[in-house]
Amino acid sequence: MLKTALLPTALLITGAVAVWGILDTTGLAAFASQLVAVQFTSRAWFIMLAVSFMLITSVALALSRYGRIKLGHDDDEPEFSTISWLTMLFAAGMGVGLLYWGTAEPLTHYLIVADYQDPREAAGFALFLTNFHWGLHAWAIYALTGLVIAYFGFRRDCPTLVSAPILHVFGVNPVTRCVGWLSDLLAIVAIAIGLGGSVAMGVFQVQEGVEALFGLPDMGLWLALAIFAVLCAAYVPPLLVDLGRGMALLSNIAMAVAGGLLIFILLTGPTHFLMGGIVEAAGEYFSGAFTQGFRTFTFLDERVGDWFQSWTLTYMVWWLAWAPFVGVFIARISRGRTIRQFVGGVVLVPTAFSIVWFGVFGGVGFYGVLNTDLPVLEVARNNVSGVTFFVLENFPLPTLTIAAVVVAAFLFIITSVVSAAFVLGMFSTGGGLNPSVRIKLSWGVVLGALGLVMILSGSIDAVKSIIALGALPFVFIVLLLVVCLLKELKSERVQEP
Structure with a gap:
C-alpha cells in the first residue's frame, strides 16, 4: 500500500509546488522565506553541528580499518574509469554552481567583510568563506549519504533507496515502514525542488552570457524562457540512452570546457597574483575549516547574523537538499570502490578543484x-548573474571565454537534470538500477516544471529559500542513515593487512 502510494504522493506534492509557483510565484517565495527564516533562527546550531559531525565521521571511516571494505562484493570491480567517475560526480554535484558563483560569491562576501577588516585581509577572508561553503563539509554530506546507499545497496544487496538501510538495520515493522516511506518521500521532494533551483540558476547565467556574447540589452523574462525551452529539448536525448553513454559523455565534455577555461584565465591573467591567492587560500582553508564548522555567529551584530543565515546555513541546507540525489547517483557509479577510495575521491578531489576554481575566478x-x-563591486552588487562575464570582457578573447562559460553552464544543467531524473526514476521503481525511459522522461517533465517556477521567481534569493524549504526536514533522515551505517559496520570482519 505504502509503496504504491509513494510515486503518486511525490508527484502530487512536487506538482502542487510547481502549480503554486506558476500561479503565485511571489506568494510561494514569501512563504518559503518566512518559514526558512524561523527554522534557521531556531536550528542554526543543530545544522552546523550535524554537517560537522558528517565530515568527522566520513574522514574517520576512511582512515579506519573499515576503509578497506568494498562497496560491493569482494570481487566487484569499478564500472567506470577514475576520470569518468570523478567528472560525473562533480558534474552532478556542483558544476553549474561553480560557474555561477565563481566570481560573484567571493565579491558578495567581500561587500560585508570589508566593513570589518582591511580591504586586502577582507579579500582573503571572503575567499576563505567561499571555500568553506563549497569544500569539505559540502562534499562530506554527499559522500556520507552516498556511502550509506552504496554500502547497503551493493554489499548488503538492498534496494537503492533511502529507506533500505532503515528497514535492513531496524527490521520491517509498521513503525519502520512508515519512517522508511516518509524518508523516501522527503528525499524525492528535496531532490525535485533542489534541482529546480539549479536549473533556474543555470538559465539565469546562460541568459547573461548570451546577452554579453551578442551585445544585447537586458532581454528580460522572454529570453530566459527561450533558453529554458532549448534546455528542455536538449536534456531529452540523454534520458533515452543508458547512463554510461549519456551522462559520462556530457560530464567529460563539460569538465573539459570548464578546465580549459580555468587554465586559460590562469595563464592570461595576473598569474602570480592568482597563484599566490590560491596557495594562501588553501592554507587558510585547511587550517580553519574545522573550527569554522562550529561557528554560529551568535554574539555578532544582526547584519552578520542575516548574512550567516542567507549564505552559510542556506548552503548547508542546500547540500542536504541535494544529498539524496547526488548521494544516490554517486553510489550508483561507485560500485567496486573501497570506502577509503570513495571518501577520498568524493571529498578531497572536488574540494581541491573548488579551491583552485574560486582562487582563479574569485582572484x-x-x-x-x-x-x-x-x-x-558595483556590478557584483547589482547583477550577480553577470559579474563573471563583466570580468571576462577584460581578458583576451572575451568572445571565446564567454562562449565557453555559456556552453559549460548549459551542459552542466543538462547533466544535473539527467542524473536527477535517473535517481528519481530509481526511487520510483523500488530502487531499480536502470529505470525505464518512460519513468525518466516523466521526471524530466516534473523537473522542468519546477525549474520554470524558479525562473518565474526572477530572484536568486527566492530560489535559495524555496530550496531550503524543501530540504530542511531531510537533515534528520541523513543522520538516521549514518546511524544505520555505523551499526551495520560493527558486523564487518575486516582482515588486517
Missing part, C-alpha cells in the same frame, strides 16, 4: 577591485 575579481579602477 581575478579581487584583482580588479584592489588593483584597477574597474567597477567590479
Whole structure:
C-alpha cells in the first residue's frame, strides 16, 4: 500500500509546488522565506553541528580499518574509469554552481567583510568563506549519504533507496515502514525542488552570457524562457540512452570546457597574483575549516547574523537538499570502490578543484577591485548573474571565454537534470538500477516544471529559500542513515593487512 502510494504522493506534492509557483510565484517565495527564516533562527546550531559531525565521521571511516571494505562484493570491480567517475560526480554535484558563483560569491562576501577588516585581509577572508561553503563539509554530506546507499545497496544487496538501510538495520515493522516511506518521500521532494533551483540558476547565467556574447540589452523574462525551452529539448536525448553513454559523455565534455577555461584565465591573467591567492587560500582553508564548522555567529551584530543565515546555513541546507540525489547517483557509479577510495575521491578531489576554481575566478575579481579602477563591486552588487562575464570582457578573447562559460553552464544543467531524473526514476521503481525511459522522461517533465517556477521567481534569493524549504526536514533522515551505517559496520570482519 505504502509503496504504491509513494510515486503518486511525490508527484502530487512536487506538482502542487510547481502549480503554486506558476500561479503565485511571489506568494510561494514569501512563504518559503518566512518559514526558512524561523527554522534557521531556531536550528542554526543543530545544522552546523550535524554537517560537522558528517565530515568527522566520513574522514574517520576512511582512515579506519573499515576503509578497506568494498562497496560491493569482494570481487566487484569499478564500472567506470577514475576520470569518468570523478567528472560525473562533480558534474552532478556542483558544476553549474561553480560557474555561477565563481566570481560573484567571493565579491558578495567581500561587500560585508570589508566593513570589518582591511580591504586586502577582507579579500582573503571572503575567499576563505567561499571555500568553506563549497569544500569539505559540502562534499562530506554527499559522500556520507552516498556511502550509506552504496554500502547497503551493493554489499548488503538492498534496494537503492533511502529507506533500505532503515528497514535492513531496524527490521520491517509498521513503525519502520512508515519512517522508511516518509524518508523516501522527503528525499524525492528535496531532490525535485533542489534541482529546480539549479536549473533556474543555470538559465539565469546562460541568459547573461548570451546577452554579453551578442551585445544585447537586458532581454528580460522572454529570453530566459527561450533558453529554458532549448534546455528542455536538449536534456531529452540523454534520458533515452543508458547512463554510461549519456551522462559520462556530457560530464567529460563539460569538465573539459570548464578546465580549459580555468587554465586559460590562469595563464592570461595576473598569474602570480592568482597563484599566490590560491596557495594562501588553501592554507587558510585547511587550517580553519574545522573550527569554522562550529561557528554560529551568535554574539555578532544582526547584519552578520542575516548574512550567516542567507549564505552559510542556506548552503548547508542546500547540500542536504541535494544529498539524496547526488548521494544516490554517486553510489550508483561507485560500485567496486573501497570506502577509503570513495571518501577520498568524493571529498578531497572536488574540494581541491573548488579551491583552485574560486582562487582563479574569485582572484581575478579581487584583482580588479584592489588593483584597477574597474567597477567590479558595483556590478557584483547589482547583477550577480553577470559579474563573471563583466570580468571576462577584460581578458583576451572575451568572445571565446564567454562562449565557453555559456556552453559549460548549459551542459552542466543538462547533466544535473539527467542524473536527477535517473535517481528519481530509481526511487520510483523500488530502487531499480536502470529505470525505464518512460519513468525518466516523466521526471524530466516534473523537473522542468519546477525549474520554470524558479525562473518565474526572477530572484536568486527566492530560489535559495524555496530550496531550503524543501530540504530542511531531510537533515534528520541523513543522520538516521549514518546511524544505520555505523551499526551495520560493527558486523564487518575486516582482515588486517
